[in-house]
Amino acid sequence: MSQTAPGFTAEQQNYLIDILTRLNLNQAFHVGEGSASPEEVTVYGVPLEDLAKEEVAKHNMHPLDMWHMVETWEAEGHQASGLDNFLLRHLGFFDVRPAQEGYMMRMRCPGNIIRGDQMKLMGEIARDHAGGYSHVTTRGSLQLREIMPGNVIPVIEKMQSVGLTSQGTGADSARNLTVSPIAGVDPLELVDLREQAARLSLRILRTRELQGIPRKFNISFDGAGCISCVSDTNDICFRAVEVPENDQGIEPGIWLRISLGGITGHKDFARHTGLACRPAEAVDVAEAMLRVFVEHGNRCNRGKARLKYLLDSKGVDWFCKTAQEKLNAQGRGVVFANLPEGVEAPRKPVDRQAHIGVHKQSGGLNYVGVALELGHMSAHQMCELGRIAMVHGSNDMRLTVWQNPLILGVPDDAVGRVQEELAAIGLSEEANAFAAGAVACTGKWACKLALAYTKADARAIVQHLQSKYALDTPINIHLTGCPNSCAQHYIGDIGLVGTTAPGGGEGYNVFLGGGSDTDQGLARPLCGPVPSGTVIDILDHVVGRYVAERSPKQTFLEFTRGLGDEALKGLVPQEFATAC
Numbered sequence: 228m229s230q231t232a233p234g235f236t237a238e239q240q241n242y243l244i245d246i247l248t249r250l251n252l253n254q255a256f257h258v259g260e261g262s263a264s265p266e267e268v269t270v271y272g273v274p275l276e277d278l279a280k281e282e283v284a285k286h287n288m289h290p291l292d293m294w295h296m297v298e299t300w301e302a303e304g305h306q307a308s309g310l311d312n313f314l315l316r317h318l319g320f321f322d323v324r325p326a327q328e329g330y331m332m333r334m335r336c337p338g339n340i341i342r343g344d345q346m347k348l349m350g351e352i353a354r355d356h357a358g359g360y361s362h363v364t365t366r367g368s369l370q371l372r373e374i375m376p377g378n379v380i381p382v383i384e385k386m387q388s389v390g391l392t393s394q395g396t397g398a399d400s401a402r403n404l405t406v407s408p409i410a411g412v413d414p415l416e417l418v419d420l421r422e423q424a425a426r427l428s429l430r431i432l433r434t435r436e437l438q439g440i441p442r443k444f445n446i447s448f449d450g451a452g453c454i455s456c457v458s459d460t461n462d463i464c465f466r467a468v469e470v471p472e473n474d475q476g477i478e479p480g481i482w483l484r485i486s487l488g489g490i491t492g493h494k495d496f497a498r499h500t501g502l503a504c505r506p507a508e509a510v511d512v513a514e515a516m517l518r519v520f521v522e523h524g525n526r527c528n529r530g531k532a533r534l535k536y537l538l539d540s541k542g543v544d545w546f547c548k549t550a551q552e553k554l555n556a557q558g559r560g561v562v563f564a565n566l567p568e569g570v571e572a573p574r575k576p577v578d579r580q581a582h583i584g585v586h587k588q589s590g591g592l593n594y595v596g597v598a599l600e601l602g603h604m605s606a607h608q609m610c611e612l613g614r615i616a617m618v619h620g621s622n623d624m625r626l627t628v629w630q631n632p633l634i635l636g637v638p639d640d641a642v643g644r645v646q647e648e649l650a651a652i653g654l655s656e657e658a659n660a661f662a663a664g665a666v667a668c669t670g671k672w673a674c675k676l677a678l679a680y681t682k683a684d685a686r687a688i689v690q691h692l693q694s695k696y697a698l699d700t701p702i703n704i705h706l707t708g709c710p711n712s713c714a715q716h717y718i719g720d721i722g723l724v725g726t727t728a729p730g731g732g733e734g735y736n737v738f739l740g741g742g743s744d745t746d747q748g749l750a751r752p753l754c755g756p757v758p759s760g761t762v763i764d765i766l767d768h769v770v771g772r773y774v775a776e777r778s779p780k781q782t783f784l785e786f787t788r789g790l791g792d793e794a795l796k797g798l799v800p801q802e803f804a805t806a807c
Contacts (some may be wrong), residue, residue, distance in 0.1 A: 236590070267449050273526050282526045284310040285439040297379065304374045306330070317400055317439060319393025320379055323372075327673040330374040331380060332357070333396035338421045338448075339367035339456075339626045342618030345389045346624055346632075350609030356382050361609060363602040365666060365714055366403040367444070367456070367626040368396070371675060394432055399440050401431050401517060401664070405447040405456045412588035413452035413633060413646075415575045418481050420448035428508045437517055438751040441524030442487045442532035445489070445645070446513055453578045456628055457743045459713060460489040463516055464497040468571035471655040477570055483509055484566060487516075487543060488535045491741075492712030494749055495535050500547055502710035503566035504577045511561045515553035517552055519546060538631035571674050577744050579701050582629045583663045584656050593637045595645055598658035601667045601682050602630030603728040611652045619645050630666055659691045664703030668713040671733065677708025679725030679759055681734040691763050696770055702783045704766075705741075719784050721766065722750045732798040735762055739769070740787040741797060751792065754799050761803060768800045 268275050270286050278286070288296075293314055300307055306329070307315045320330040334349065340347075350370060353361050360376030374382060386392060396402060404424040409420045410722040426448065431437045447459035451467040458464040464486040470479050482503040489497030504512050523541065525532040538546055547563065554561045583596040596614065604612070612632060616624050621636025637645055649655055665688075668674065670681030685706045692702075705719030716722030718741040728734025734756040741750030757765065769784075777786050787795065795806075 229727060230567055238450055240785065245805065246666065270526060271522050276660050277527050279527055279529050279532075280310065281313055281529065282441075284314060285344075287656050288314060288437070288573045290314050290434060290439050293318075293358055301377055301380050304376045304412075306341065313398055316397030317617045318383075318664075319396040320736050321397055321674060322375070326376070326671065326677075327372060328677045329358075329372065330376075331673070332371045332374050332379075332393050333364065333391070333393060333403075334369040334371075335385070335392050335403055335428070336626065337370055337404045338410065338424035339408055339628075340406075340421065341369075341391075341624050341626060342389075343613040343620065343622040343624055343634075345391055345613070346612030346616065347610050348385060348389050349391070349612060350604075350606045351607060352382055352385055352609075354606035356385075356415065361606075362669065363599060363604070363606050363630040363632065364403075365625050365628050365630065365668070367408070368407050368630050369626065370603065370669075377431045380481075389619055392432070393675065395428075395438065397443075398668040399442055401437065401440065401444040401446060404428050405458070405461070405628060406457050407448070407450045407452040408454045408582060409452060409588060409594055409627045409635070410448075410450050410593065413454075413588065414587065414589045414594075415471050416452035418549060420467070420506065420509075423465070423506065423509045424448050427513050430514060431509060431517070434514075438523055439535060440521050442529070444517065444520065444535075448483075448509070448563055453575070454581045455577045455579075455744050456457070456714070458474065458489075459486060459496045459743055459747055460491045460718065461497060461687060462489060463487060463513055464489060465504075465513075467506070468574070470505075470566070470571050473570055473667055475567065475570060477564070477566065478481055478777045481506060481565065482571070484562075484571075485512065487546065488538045490533055490535050491717040491749065492707075492710060493533070493535055494717065496743075496747055496749075498538065499568065499799075500543055501565060501567065502547055502563040503559065504563060508561045510549070511554060511557055511559055512563075515561075516546070518553050521547045523549070531798075536715070545563050560677065569719075574745060576765055579703070580663050582627045582631055582633065582802075583658045585637075585646075588635065592635075593639065594625075595620075595634045595637055595642070595649075595656050596627075597634065597649060598655050599631045600662075601665060601685055603682075604632075606653060608652050611648070612654075615648050617647055629664065634709055659693045660698040660701045661692045661704065664701045664720070665689050666703070666714045666719070667706040668708050670706070670708040671796050673706055675764065676711060677725055678724075678727060679735060681704075681706040681708045681714070681723075681725065683760065683761055684723075688763055688766060695767065696785075698774075700780075700782045702770070706735075714734075717741050717749045719750060719786070721769075723762065726756045728756050733759040737762065737765065739798075740784060748782060748788070752797060754803060757803060769798045772785050772798050 356378040357371040373772040445461040447458040447461040449466040465483040485496035512801035525752040618719040619641040623635040625633040667681040704721045707714035710726040722738040736755030737753040
């Protein structure tokens with residue numbers, strides 16, 4: 228009979244051992260010489276003591292199990308911070324103090340689809356429970372800000388009433404699933420992939436193991452339409468291709484090429500695997516790949532926890548082989564197909580300005596791309612856009628990674644009315660070559676990680692350049708506040724990343740010549756760090772040189788990529804050349 232501690236019966240002792248084991252405190256107490264050593268607690272094979280603190284937090288309280296904590300915080304008017312907020316970010320609410328008071332909330336809209344009535348409600352939520360505005364994000368979603376404690380549950384309840392959620396938009400989640408912005412009505416697309424995004428998003432949200440994964444994860448479905456959704460910057464990229472009759476034994480038809488590990492902030496586009504699947508198989512494929520990441524992703528070093536680093540350590544072939552084993556276990560008969568490069572028909576060109584203006588959609592109707600200033604909308608504008616979509620369109624709206632909304636299903640005879648009603652709320656469907664492709668993250672104004680005021684600086688840069696130059700081809704300018712690169716500075720014609728300027732203060736490193744899709748390539752360094760106040764002068768000189776020296780119809784991207792490294796740095800004005 229085992230010896231018992233004084234004052235405790237054997238039954239009480241067993242109860243205490245069980246509690247201590249559940250709390251992982253059993254190792255700290257010696258209970259009885261004859262007791263067997265308890266089995267070591269691990270998370271996917273990693274001992275608890277080796278986990279990053281965020282992983283320990285998820286082990287102790289799974290994000291799906293924290294609702295009672297949210298209710299308590301709301302009743303007490305408490306704003307979660309630290310690891311508590313890390314967990315809450317899985318539900319879509321971010322503590323952004325000291326940059327800004329209250330929470331930032333990020334909405335989930337799979338496929339970048341939002342109905343007009345949903346947009347109207349989001350405007351009402353922004354007005355009644357947030358700061359009275361929103362931003363379209365670089366993953367084609369919406370962010371609301373200045374949500375004070377006590378408003379979290381009302382926001383969630385109101386969103387839920389129209390089928391919206393914020394779950395899985397932050398921390399270690401598979402983020403908003405992007406799709407070609409006019410999927411289903413794009414005259415050029417090979418396949419409509421909205422259903423795949425919707426079903427995969429639902430499967431992720433309904434599967435416990437796919438919540439609280441090792442790090443954030445991005446997935447995109449590119450139907451090969453006319454507007455880019457920059458799929459090659461995602462952890463998993465499904466890209467539609469058409470395979471004609473061939474002599475390589477590949478069944479003709481529409482296939483989805485699979486690429487992995489895109490994370491341009493770490494200078495990687497998604498890597499070709501040489502594999503493909505049919506569109507109907509994509510959801511199962513994505514789930515299998517996510518499960519491989521869940522089981523093998525780095526849970527000890529947060530800096531090495533993205534999919535890129537698993538691919539670096541284990542290899543793309545190992546990853547795909549392990550994913551095939553997961554598919555086999557699903558029992559649905561999904562098998563990767565080998566698809567050599569070059570077997571498909573050429574992709575039709577991406578229109579870099581098709582997200583702005585009035586354009587024909589399939590079926591004889593029109594879509595209207597609304598030009599926002601760096602993604603900003605007031606609550607009133609949100610409500611009115613929703614109303615316009617309901618009254619003059621098909622109640623179908625899309626949000627793009629270029630930070631603007633689209634109104635779909637507008638008949639020819641209603642286009643003029645839409646333009647008038649946009650103008651009445653201070654919006655337009657027109658933008659110049661600089662404004663149309665200007666993308667900026669939140670920046671130092673409301674992000675504690677940022678090192679520069681990206682939105683204010685972007686506004687000043689665009690206003691200055693458009694006042695001096697009229698271009699017939701767009702120049703995309705991407706400003707991101709820190710190396711996390713939410714605005715993907717490496718794929719901009721001009722990319723700026725916030726940094727500390729010499730002597731202190733806000734500054735930027737400047738890059739030129741980035742692109743995605745058929746223009747894929749990382750931007751090259753031009754100069755930096757330079758004070759933010761000098762960037763306008765530098766870019767004015769760069770664009771001026773382009774206008775003066777370009778060949779007829781030569782794009783800015785072609786011009787900058789045609790220069791060697793020394794010639795590229797020669798674009799910098801002499802007074803700033805020491806920063807190169």
